[in-house]
Amino acid sequence: MAIRVELGIPQNSRKPFQKRPVELGYVPASKLGAELLFDVISTAYERLSVIVTTNLPFENWTEVLGSERLTGATLDRLTHRCHILEATGDSYRLRDAKGRRTKRSSGTPKTPKI
Numbered sequence: 501m502a503i504r505v506e507l508g509i510p511q512n513s514r515k516p517f518q519k520r521p522v523e524l525g526y527v528p529a530s531k532l533g534a535e536l537l538f539d540v541i542s543t544a545y546e547r548l549s550v551i552v553t554t555n556l557p558f559e560n561w562t563e564v565l566g567s568e569r570l571t572g573a574t575l576d577r578l579t580h581r582c583h584i585l586e587a588t589g590d591s592y593r594l595r596d597a598k599g600r601r602t603k604r605s606s607g608t609p610k611t612p613k614i
Contacts, residue, residue, distance in 0.1 A: 528564055537565070538574050558579075
């Protein structure tokens with residue numbers, strides 16, 4: 501389970517936004533870490549572009565952020581005036597790994613791609 505946040509931060513008026521990724525997940529965030537994430541999202545709210553990628557449904561974000569109240573406030577700011585794109589189906593990484601394992605177990609030599 502992971503949450504990835506990217507903020508579009510303007511460098512100056514002539515350069516495009518620079519993405520600053522922040523990765524959370526796998527282990528719950530500390531109380532301070534969760535509060536800092538909320539502060540970043542709250543500061544960016546309606547001012548900067550924010551991209552969030554996650555394999556965690558919204559109802560499970562409390563497992564990472566620790567507090568229902570903080571999670572609700574964070575999601576409130578993220579989901580107001582947003583576009584949610586949900587990708588469904590099998591993970592391409594998992595499918596690729598299974599394919600490699602099958603090829604190795606069948607004894608088929610792996611040919612390098614050029």
